[in-house]
Amino acid sequence: MSLIHEDDRRRVVEVIRRAVLGSRPENLNIRTKWLVNEESLEVTLTLAPFYHSDNTLNQYAFIVTDLRSSQGDPAVKLKIMMARCNLSALDLSESTGISVQTISKLRNGRIQKPQRLTAELLATELGVKPQDIWACTR
Structure with a gap:
């Protein structure tokens, strides 16, 4: 509670x-x-x-x-979508080829605007569009 x-x-x-x-x-x-x-x-x-x-x-x-x-924080959105898909950072890393460190930085909000390819790979693996997580990419 x-x-x-x-x-x-x-x-x-x-x-x-x-x-x-x-x-x-x-x-x-x-x-x-x-x-x-x-x-x-x-x-x-x-x-x-x-x-x-x-x-x-x-x-x-x-x-x-x-x-x-309740707000639009991409780090929180990424965590929620990973939880919905029951995927860890290691799982995403293995399936996308993106380093665990980069995924961790995205989840912790230390990277606010990922590169376009990174956003597309992660979003595809999570079954969403990149815009559903990030407002803009590099």
């Missing part, structure tokens, strides 16, 4: 209660607290309760179905 924006916490608790009492999954949209570089995320998720065979609550899981940056 510490990552959830204060304004959304009460609603999250209510959705958890409703899902557990109703024995069914519930969908939810929340905002995170400020993260790195004063960036927050809009998260779409499903809360699913799991029960023991005697119908007592075992646990519940949050299943993230979508992540969106």
Whole structure:
């Protein structure tokens, strides 16, 4: 709960209660607290309760179905798209031929405008257009 924006916490608790009492999954949209570089995320998720065979609550899981940056930071967009595709920097490096160091610099925001070919290779591997991540390239 510490990552959830204060304004959304009460609603999250209510959705958890409703899902557990109703024995069914519930969908939810929340905002995170400020993260790195004063960036927050809009998260779409499903809360699913799991029960023991005697119908007592075992646990519940949050299943993230979508992540969106509330601002346009390319580093955050790149991290989100990599997470959606379940790709690490090493995976991207191996599939694109771009060094892990360059990918790390892009993810950390130390490179704001990648070279055009770099942006195209990464975007293609992530299944998006370069403009979906970077406003402009070199």
